[in-house]
Amino acid sequence: MKKNRNLVLVLVLMSILLLGFQNCSQARFSSTDVSKNTSLNGIVNQKSLTFSVIESKNARADILFVIDNSGSMAEEQAKIAQVFSGFIAQVSNMDWRIAITTTDTSSSDTPCNEGNLCLMEPNRYFIDASTPDVNQVFMNKIQVGTQGSSTELGLTAISSFLTNKKSDYQAFMRPDATFVTIVVTDSEETSSLTAVQFLENVKAQLPQGKKFINHSSIVLPGDSACKAINSAEDKYAFKYHDVTVATGGISASICDANYGSQFKLIADTTIGKVAQQILDCAASDVLVTGPSGEIISGYGISGNKINFSPALENPGDYKISYTCAP
Incomplete structure (x- = not known):
């Protein structure tokens, strides 16, 4: 009887652990969370910046x-x-x-x-x-x-x-x-x-x-x-x-x-135009997307600044994803 109880206890614990891992797998991380992820070699420093262009x-x-x-x-x-x-x-x-x-x-x-x-x-x-x-x-x-x-x-x-x-x-x-x-x-x-x-x-x-x-x-x-x-x-x-x-x-x-x-x-x-944004570092792996998810290519990187040429005028929300060196 004691063995059966132990077996039941083990099965219950396994079920709890399995449920816990399943719940963890459904978690969603914000851009802030991602910027704090670490690797074996140090900080990954993946960052993002969201900004808006207003109707002028x-x-x-x-x-x-x-x-x-x-x-x-x-x-x-x-x-x-x-x-x-x-x-x-x-x-x-x-x-x-x-x-x-x-x-x-x-x-x-x-x-x-x-x-x-x-x-x-x-x-x-x-x-x-x-x-x-x-x-x-x-x-x-x-x-x-x-x-x-x-x-x-x-x-x-x-x-x-x-x-x-x-x-x-x-x-x-x-x-x-x-x-x-x-x-x-x-x-x-x-x-x-x-x-x-x-x-x-x-x-x-x-x-x-x-x-x-x-x-x-x-x-x-x-x-x-x-x-x-x-x-x-x-x-x-x-x-x-x-x-x-x-x-x-x-x-x-x-x-x-x-x-x-x-x-x-x-x-x-x-x-209402946006010609420049300030990043947290001299960035690499930069990706800029526009209000409809389109990729924006007209920009240059100078230190920690991203300069848009021509300046962005289409109203909406934009996102810059980039990486900082460890």
Whole structure:
């Protein structure tokens, strides 16, 4: 009788194990799971990135420039002014508004601080296509000076602007327009605010359905030459870069001699085209698929960037699958 019980117990255990393996075989892994798979030789690092191309017809954008106004930024402010007319020409077919704030979140008397918008015209916090002599107005206002705090907090400034919802917010922001931020700084966000916390706050503060894109002209992570130029010890802009990648924006180098190319990419993205995406590495085994599953072939790889030529315009969701070396 005891032997029979043991036999029954063994059979039950085998049934449980078999059922367990069958259930495991039905598991499905997300792209995040796949990126963590390991092999005998190390990490496989298979990754994927999904992004969207939006319909540009009748598009609207509320564009907020967040400018570093610390003592080292006069040259960079002038570079933005030099390329503005080309930027505006590219977005001329959409309904755009542009406002400016700074990375200074101190309580000093510096204009445009704590996430408050600069006054662009008398009684007006933004410019648009109706602004007389719009190029000259922007060129004057974007050069916000270099008397701001040396603690540059661009993400904190954006968060304050969205959270406080002062009269400048009410005047500038439209519920049906894409919210676009363009951060230009030679420093990292040194507050305790993480990229994830920032994105969660933006989502909570924006009207439901309002799209958000962040672009950054920064000391790119790993760009030691740019870091040396800026004497920016421990100031690779990881947080800005992470926010930019997460929102499908353009992450460019603040050390570029001319900002024409990076602002062309920013304009393309703003009007609905996608000319570039940032990957986690210098990728290999790249496969790009379009909204209908079609294979996209018109691209080149440069470091950790994938550049599309011509820029992607067909609206829908795209996926990039690629491999990073162990």
